[in-house]
Amino acid sequence: MLKESMPKMERHLFHSVLLILILLTLVSLNLTGLAWTIPDCIIADSLLFPNLSSYIPFCTLAPRLHLLASCSNVKNINQTLEKVPRNTEVLCLQGMVPTLPANAFDGFYSLQLLRLQLGTTNITSRTFQGLDQLQYLFFEHHAPCCLSLFLPPDSLESLRSLSSLSFQGYCLTYSHSIYLPTTLRHLTMRNSCLTKLQELQRLFPDLLLGASSTPNTKPRTPFLEVLDLSYNLQLKQAGIRDLYGLTLHSLILDGTPLRALDLTSSGLLHLHFLSLVGTGIEKLPASVTGFSELCALDLGKNQIQNILGNGDILGLKALKFLSLHDNHLQSLPVRFLRTLPQLQKLNLSMNKLGPILELPEGLFSTNLTVLDLSHNQLCEIPRGNFSFLSQLQELWLSGNNISSLSNESLQGLRWLRTLDLSWNQIKVLKPGWLSHLPALTTLNLLGTYLEHISGTQLQGPKMLRHLQLGSFPTLEIYRLWFPMLLSLEIQAETYIQFMVPSGEPFLFLENLTLETSNLLLEPKTTTIHFPSLRRLTLRGYSIFLSTSQLQSFFPPQLPLLEYFFVWCRNDDAVDLHLFEMPRLRVLELGNLNFFYESSTVKLEMLLNEVPQLQVLALSHLNLKNLSVSSFKGLQSLKLLLLNSERALEMNSNLQELIPQIPQYVYFSDVTFACQCETSWLESWATRAPNTFVYGLEKPICMANASDYSKTLLFSFLATNCPHGTEFWGFLTSFSLLLLLIILPLISCHKWSWLHHLWTLFHTCWWKLGGHRLRGQFNYDVFISYCEEDQDWVLEELVPVLEKAPPEGEGLRLCLPARDFGIGNDRMESMIASMGKSRAILCVLTGQALASPWCNLELRLATYHLIARPGTTCLLLLFLEPLDRQKLHSYHRLSRWLQKEDYFDLSQGKMEWNTFCEQLKQRLRKARKERED
Secondary structure (H helix, E strand, O other): OHHHHHHHHHHHHHHHHHHHHHHHHHHHHHHHHHOOOOOOEEEEEOOOOHHHHHOOOOOOOOOOOOEEEEEEEEOOHHHHHOOOOOOOOEEEEEEOOOEEOOOOOOOOOOOOEEEEEOOOOEEOOOOOOOOOOOOEEEEEOOOOOOEEOEOOOOOOOOOOOOOEEEEEOEEOOOOOOOOOOOOOOEEEEEOOOOOOOOHHHHHOHHHOOOOOOOOOOOOOOOOOOEEEOOOOOOOOOEEHHHHOOOOOOEEEOOOOOHHHEEOOOOOOOOOOEEEOOOOOOOOOOHHHHHOOOOOEEEOOOOOOOOOOEOEOOOOOOOOOEEEOOOOOOOOOOOOOOOOOOOOOEEEOOOOOOOOEOOOOOOOOOOOOOEEEOOOOOOOEOOOOOOOOOOOOOEEEOOOOOOOEEOOOOOOOOOOOOEEEOOOOOOOEEOOOOOOOOOOOOEEEEEEEOOOEEOHHHHOOOOOOOEEEEEEOOEEEEOOOOOOOOOEEEEEEOOEEEEEOOOOOOOOOOOEEEEEOOOEEEEOOOOOOOOOOOOEEEEEEEOOOOOHHHHHHHOOOEOOOOOEEEEEEOOOOOOOOOOOEOOOOOEEEEEOOOOOOOOOOOOHHHHHHHOOOOOEEEEEOOOOOEEOHHHHOOOOOOOEEEEEEEEEEEEOHHHHHHHHHOOOEEEEEEEEEEOOHHHOHHHHHHHHOOOOEEEOOOOOEEEOOOOOOOOEEHHHHHHHHOOOOHHHHHHHHHHHHHHHHHHHHHHOOOOOOHHHHHHHHHHHHHHHHOOOOOOOOOOEEEEEEOOHHHHHHHHHHHHHHHHOOOOOOOOOOEEOHHHHOOOOOOHHHHHHHHHHOEEEEEEEEOHHHHHOHHHHHHHHHHHHHHHHOOOOOEEEEEEOOOOOHHHOOOHHHHHHHOOHHHEEEOHHHOOOHHHHHHHHHHHHHHHHHHHHO
16 A cells, blocks of 8 residues: 555646646746836826926827827837726837737726727727727827828717827828717817818717718708817818818817819808918908807918908907017008907017007007017017007017117006017116006016116015026126015126125025026025925036035025026036925936036935935936836935936845835936946836836947947846846746755654645645636734744734734734644644745844844745735834845845835834834735735
C-alpha cells in the first residue's frame, strides 16, 4: 500500500512544482497588463493644471469638462481604448481606423465629448451604443480635400443627450434620412460638399417642418437652434427660403460664396444671429434687412468701404450687436446706425477710421454699452467725442497711435467700467484724465511709453479692481495703491521701481504679475504686505533680480498663496528661495537654470516649504539629476511635469517613492543620461497601476554632453545593462526559498501540507483566470509580528480591531500565538491561514526584521500580493524608525503597495486615533473589494 502511494505523491509533488513555474510565468506576463501608460495617448485633468496645453498638445475641452484622453496614431480602436480610464469625460482619437465596430465605446458611461479624426471610416448602426451621456460629437478632417463618410440612418438614435453634432471636412454624399435626437441644438457642416441647401432635407428630414422619413408619421416640432454651414465653397444657388420650417436662432455662413446666396428671410423670421464673416462682400446685402427679429449681425473680414452704399439699414430695429471688424471703413456718415435704437455692442476694430476720430452727435444709439475702436490708426481723440454715449460701459482703443489723453477726451462716460488703452504711444497722462470715470473697474495701460506713474495720475475711479501697467524701457511707480484692487500686472523691460511708504499693504490683492529684469524698492527697507495674494507670476526673472530683492519686496510669508509661476529669460545660474507658502498648490518654474553645481540652491531646498503642493511643472532648469530627496516631503503631489531637460539622471532611489508618485507624470522633450541606473524607468513606466506616464514611449538618452545621436534609452539598457535583474532576482530567491521549504518536508512522513499548498495554488489559478473568490475567507486580517512585540499587539492593536460595532470593527483576526492549533505544524498553519485571510498586516520593528519567522511570513505575504493581484491586501505597520533599504524586497513591494498601505507610528509621526481610523478605513475597503 505504501509502495503504491509513494509514486502517486511524487506525481502530486511534480505537478505542484510545475504549477508553481506556470503561475510565476503568468505573473511575469501579467505585470505589463497593469500599466496605465498608453502609447501615443495623453491622459490629463484640466482642473489640476489648466495651461497644460502649452507643454503638451491635446484636444480642446468643453465647459465644465476636465478629465480627457487624447490619442494619436490610432489604428486599432479596441487596443487603444483598452487602457483609457472608463471615467473619461473627453475622448479625442486621431489616426486611420477603417471601421468603428458596434459598441466601440462600451463602458465609457461618463463620456460627454467625442472628437473623431480617423480618416475614412465606416460607422455601424450600433457604434455609439451606450453613450447615454454624450453631448458633443465631432467628425473632423483638416486636410484640404473632403473625405466620404457614411452614416446609417439609426446610427445616432441611441445618443439621447446629444446637443452638438459637427461634420468638418466630410461629405455625406451617400447618407440619407439620418435620425437626429430631439436634444440636438447645434449642427455644423463646415468645409463639406454641400452644393444647395435642399440637401439638408435629404440628410436630416426631421429638421424641417412637414418633412418626415415616414409619410404616415406625424412631423416633429423643429428643435435645432444653431446651424453652421461655414466654408462650403460649392454652396451655389442657395436661398434662405430653402430652410423654411426651421426655427433657427443662429445661422453661420462664414466663408461661403455669398454672391450666390439669396438672403430672403422667408421662413427664418425668428432668426437672432446671422454671421457672414469672410464672405467677400463689398456692401451690405439689401435682402438682409428683412430679418425683423435679428439681434446680432457679424460682417467681419469683408471688403465693405461704405456702410451706406446701398442706403440705410432698414428693418433691423431689434439689432443689439453689430460687428464690422477688419473691413475698409474710412469714415462714419452722420446717418450711420441712426435707425438702430436697440444697438448695445458695436465692433469697428481693424478699420481705417484715423488719424482723428470724429463721431458726430447722434451717430450712435444712446443705449450703446460696448464700443471697440481698436487698431484704427487713431492718433487723437477730440474733446467731448464720447459725451453723448452716456450708457457706455466698455471702450476698447488698443493698438492705435494715441500719445496723450486729457480729462476732456473721456468726458461724459460716467458709467464706463472697462477702458483698454494698451499698445498705444502714450507718454504722458495729464492730471485728472480719469476724473470723469468714477465707475471704472478695469484699466489696461500695457505696452505704452510711460516712465512715471503716480497715484495722482489715476485719481477719479473709486472702485478700480483690475489694473495693468506697462512700459517698454523703465517704469517708476509712485504711491498709487487702490484699497479695493484685486489684480495688478506691471511690465517694463529694464526695471520696475516702487516708491511707497513703509508697510503700505495691498489688503485685497489676489493676483500679481511682474515682468521685468530688475525690481527696485525705495526706501530699501520697505516691505509691501500681501495678506490676500493667491496668484503670483514673475516673468523676465534674471540674475539681476536676486533673491535678496524678492525677499525685500515681499513679506517672509504669503499665507494664502496658491499659484506661483516664475519664468526667466537668460541662461545665467541664479539662486532662488521660495517664501513661506503653506497653501501653495501649483508651482511652475521655467528657464531659471539655477541648478548648476555653482548654485547653492537645490530642488529639495526649494520644495521643502510647500507641503500642500499638488502640481509641479519644471521647464528648462538644467536639473541634471533627480533623486528621492527632491520629492520626499510632497505627499499631496498629483501632477509632475518635466519639460526640455537634457541628459537627465533618474536615480534608482526614486523607486522608494513609487507608491507616492503623483497620479500624472509628464515628460515633454526630455532626454536622459545613458546609464544603467535608469534601468528601473522602463519597468515603472509600463507597470505603474496608479500613475499615468506620458512621454516615455521612445525616450532618447545622451552618453555625454556632446552626444546628439538620439540613442533610444530602452535599447541602450537592453544592450548594455542586465535585463530585469530585480525581477529575476525575485524569481531566483523565491525558488530557492520554496526549495528550502520543500526539501525538509519531503523527508517527513506527514504529507498533509501538500493539500494546503494545492489549495493555495488552485486559488491563485482561479484568480488569474478572472474568477472571483467568494466566501473562501475565514479571517479578515492575518497579523504577523515577532515575540518582542506581542504585548503591544495583544493589548493595543487587537482590542481596537476585534471590538464589536459600533465602537469597533468586529474583525476576525488570525494571531499565530492564539489561533494556530496546539501540536499543528507552524508552517502548515501559516500557509493555510494566510490563504484564508482577506488582508495581511505585518508589524515591523528591528526585532521583527531579525526574526526568521517574521521574515518568512513577510516573504509569503509578498508572494500572495504578487501572485494573487486583486484578492490579497498587504499592509505594513512601522512601530519604530527603520531603514527601508534593509527591508528585504522593498523595491518590489513599493511597486505593489499604495500610499494608504503604509502606517508609520514611529516617533509620533501619526497620532493613535488617526492611525486607528485610517487602518479601519483601509480594512473596510479591503473587505468590500474581496466581497464584490
